[in-house]
Amino acid sequence: MDTTHSQMQILLCDDDEDDRMFFSDAIKELKMQNVLNVFETGLQLMDYLNHPETYLPHILFLDINMPCKSGLECLKEIRENSKFRDLVIAIYSTSASEQDIEETFTNGANIYIKKPADFNKLKKTIHQVLNINWQYHTAGLNKETFFLSI
Template sequence: MEKPKLHLLLADDDIDDCDFFKEATDEISDACNLSIVHNGVELMNFLSSENADLPNLIFLDLNMPRKSGMECLAEIKSSDQLSQIPIIIYSTSLDHTVVSELYQMGALHYIQKPAEFSSIKTVIEKALLLFNANVTPTCSREHFIIQP
């Protein structure tokens, strides 16, 4: 019996970042389906739609229009229906105070968006390996940030 594909959801308003992310996931594995939304309102609408095909894993940008990634994380983690979906923060910035807050809020990992495609591919691959190997819903603080 064929293993079902992993459904990934990327929430990011930067079209180039979305294209690089899609290209990287296509090269990493054909065992993933990727959905993309471009702002926090779209994300929450996607997750709350009646026929929602809920993702196995969300990659969430922090700086998005209409609703920030941090607002979305708080909303998802406070929802009985959505709180078990693991969320990896995928953001340009790396403010350690914010990173600590995201860890406390229940994010699974934090990735600072790399500038080079090979590094993007590396961090996504690491994230998927950690997700597939993870048996507990949280990781330790020292393994929270994924680096290339």
């Protein structure tokens, strides 16, 4: 896999059609150089990631609560594969339960984002996450900086 693209490669995996639409609209309005690939299920996401010609994206926004294969199952599978060790994973969920936050933290997610209900907050959140220097941020990863609240 290669990350030499000039555009930021972004993946979103979310089973909720409205959430996918709002996220896509927010990305468009940010006017950043990016390519967004969207998946409805964890199965589709894992098929895409495991395809030999797939380029490693810069970041994956991953919903937790999905049918068939949950975001947590995808997270565990991704972190078990060494070719994805540098993939930044942002959990992107309506849940703010301590159990979900703890489980995703201990299983290797980089950040946990509670989905904002407000479109402008969503844009601000996405913009902030896409502008994090992940190489530096991951080195100092701790539970206090894991949950993003805007």
